[in-house]
Amino acid sequence: MTTRQPNTALEHLFRESGWTLRQFAQAINRIGTERGTPLNYTKPSIHQWLQGQMPREAVRPLILEALSRRFNRPVTSSEAGFPVSPDQLKRPTGTVDGLLDLGREDMDPSRRSVLGAGLFSVALTIPGWQDVVGRMDAIKVDPQRRIGQPEVQAVTAMTERLSDLDDDFGGRYARPMSAAFLVNTVAPYLKADASEEVRKSMLSTASFLCYLTGWMAVDEGAHGRAQQYYVKSLELAGASGDHMTYCHVLRGMSVQAANLGHGVPAVRYANAAAEASPESSPRMRAFMAGQQAHAYALAGERKNALHSLREAERAVNQAESQLGTFGGFSSATLAYSTAEVRHALGDTKGSVESLHDHFHLRDSSDSKRSEIKFGAMLAERQLEIGHLEAACATWATALDSYPGIHSGRVDEQVRRIPSLLFPYRSNPVARQMYERSRELCTK
Known part of the structure; x- marks a missing residue:
C-alpha cells in the first residue's frame, strides 16, 4: 500500500501567494464563475490538494490561472506538481495550421464548449512587433492555385459583411460563419501562389478577420479562445508588416482584459499598443489614450487615468472637423470611456452622467448590441445610486x-x-x- 506524498510544489506556490486556504479556494471559484462553470471549493479541498490528492483534470487549468493572476506570470503544470496534459505536449503548430485548428473547432458544434475555451489568461505571452514583423513559418505553396487582388478584395468585403452581422446579431450568431470562412477560404488563400504584394495584402486581410473572429469570441464569452485568435492575428499582422492592425489587436486585448476587470494586463496591452503605434493622428491618439485611461483606472492609477483621459479629449476635439473615425472612436466613444474611468475611480454618479452623454451622442453607425449592452450598464449604475x-x-x-x-x-x-x-x-x-x-x- 502506497502512502500519498504531499505536493511540495503546490505547497511552495501556496506559501508564496500569501493566501489563506479560504482565499485560494475563493480565487478558483471566481475563475470558475467567470468561465461559466460555477464552483464551490472550500478550505478542505485545498488542504487535500496540498497533501497530495490530485485535483480533477478539468480544475487544474483554473488552479494554474488563479496562481498566474496572483503572481502576474505564467504558472505551469509541472511547477504546480501536476502531470503535463497531452495538449501541452503537442509541438507548436505554424501560424496557418494553428489557425485551421482554431477555426475547425469553432465550426464543430460538439467542440465549441471545449475545456478552457472561456478561460482568460492574465499571463498570456504575446509576440512583440520585432518578433513577428516579416516572419512566418515556411508555407508549402499550392502550385495549383494562384490568387490576385480580386481575392484580397473579396476577403475584405466578406470581413465587412461578417462585422455587420456581428454588430447586428451578436458574436454567437456570426462566429461559426467567420470561422468557416477562415478555414474554407482564407487559409487556402494563404497557401496559394501569389506575388509578394498580393501575399502581404492577403496576410493583412486575414489578420483583421482573425481579430474580428476573436472579438466575436469575446462577445460569446469564450475568452480563452478569443486570446488564441488574437495571438494568431498578431502573428499574421507581423508577417504582412501591418503595423496598424498589430496595434489595433493589442488594444482589443486591453479592452477584453478591462471588461473582465483585470486592470494590470489591460494597462500592459494598452501601453504596448500605444508604444507600437505607427502614427499619431488625433483619431489614433484618442483611440489609444481612451483605452489607456480605462485600464489605468481599473489598475488604481488615478493620476495616469485622468492624464490619459484628458489626452483623449484633446485628440477628439482636434479631430472634430475631420470626417470619419479611427476604430469607431468618436465623441460618443469618448463619453463611454469617461463613464468607465469615473466608475472605476468610484464616481458612480459621474459615470451615469457620462453614459447619458454617450447616448445623446450616438448615431446610426453605432450597433444595436452596444446600445443594449451600454443601456444595461447604465441601468445597473442608476440602481447603484x-x-x-x-x-x-x-x-x-x-x-x-x-x-x-x-x-x-x-x-x-x-x-x-x-x-x-x-x-x-x-x-x-x-x-x-x-x-x-x-x-x-x-x-
Missing part, C-alpha cells in the same frame, strides 16, 4: 431589442436583472421589470 424607477425604464428600453441579439455578454447582463431587483419587488415598477427579465431568462 438609488434611482430605481429610472433604472427600470432604462432596462425596459434595452430589453425591447434584446430577443434579436445573440450575445453572451448581453445574456449575462440580462441574467443579472432578477437578482438585482429582487429586494425591490414591493415597488410595482420594479416588480414588473423583475418578472419580465425572469421570463426572458427562461426562454
Whole structure:
C-alpha cells in the first residue's frame, strides 16, 4: 500500500501567494464563475490538494490561472506538481495550421464548449512587433492555385459583411460563419501562389478577420479562445508588416482584459499598443489614450487615468472637423470611456452622467448590441445610486431589442436583472421589470 506524498510544489506556490486556504479556494471559484462553470471549493479541498490528492483534470487549468493572476506570470503544470496534459505536449503548430485548428473547432458544434475555451489568461505571452514583423513559418505553396487582388478584395468585403452581422446579431450568431470562412477560404488563400504584394495584402486581410473572429469570441464569452485568435492575428499582422492592425489587436486585448476587470494586463496591452503605434493622428491618439485611461483606472492609477483621459479629449476635439473615425472612436466613444474611468475611480454618479452623454451622442453607425449592452450598464449604475424607477425604464428600453441579439455578454447582463431587483419587488415598477427579465431568462 502506497502512502500519498504531499505536493511540495503546490505547497511552495501556496506559501508564496500569501493566501489563506479560504482565499485560494475563493480565487478558483471566481475563475470558475467567470468561465461559466460555477464552483464551490472550500478550505478542505485545498488542504487535500496540498497533501497530495490530485485535483480533477478539468480544475487544474483554473488552479494554474488563479496562481498566474496572483503572481502576474505564467504558472505551469509541472511547477504546480501536476502531470503535463497531452495538449501541452503537442509541438507548436505554424501560424496557418494553428489557425485551421482554431477555426475547425469553432465550426464543430460538439467542440465549441471545449475545456478552457472561456478561460482568460492574465499571463498570456504575446509576440512583440520585432518578433513577428516579416516572419512566418515556411508555407508549402499550392502550385495549383494562384490568387490576385480580386481575392484580397473579396476577403475584405466578406470581413465587412461578417462585422455587420456581428454588430447586428451578436458574436454567437456570426462566429461559426467567420470561422468557416477562415478555414474554407482564407487559409487556402494563404497557401496559394501569389506575388509578394498580393501575399502581404492577403496576410493583412486575414489578420483583421482573425481579430474580428476573436472579438466575436469575446462577445460569446469564450475568452480563452478569443486570446488564441488574437495571438494568431498578431502573428499574421507581423508577417504582412501591418503595423496598424498589430496595434489595433493589442488594444482589443486591453479592452477584453478591462471588461473582465483585470486592470494590470489591460494597462500592459494598452501601453504596448500605444508604444507600437505607427502614427499619431488625433483619431489614433484618442483611440489609444481612451483605452489607456480605462485600464489605468481599473489598475488604481488615478493620476495616469485622468492624464490619459484628458489626452483623449484633446485628440477628439482636434479631430472634430475631420470626417470619419479611427476604430469607431468618436465623441460618443469618448463619453463611454469617461463613464468607465469615473466608475472605476468610484464616481458612480459621474459615470451615469457620462453614459447619458454617450447616448445623446450616438448615431446610426453605432450597433444595436452596444446600445443594449451600454443601456444595461447604465441601468445597473442608476440602481447603484438609488434611482430605481429610472433604472427600470432604462432596462425596459434595452430589453425591447434584446430577443434579436445573440450575445453572451448581453445574456449575462440580462441574467443579472432578477437578482438585482429582487429586494425591490414591493415597488410595482420594479416588480414588473423583475418578472419580465425572469421570463426572458427562461426562454
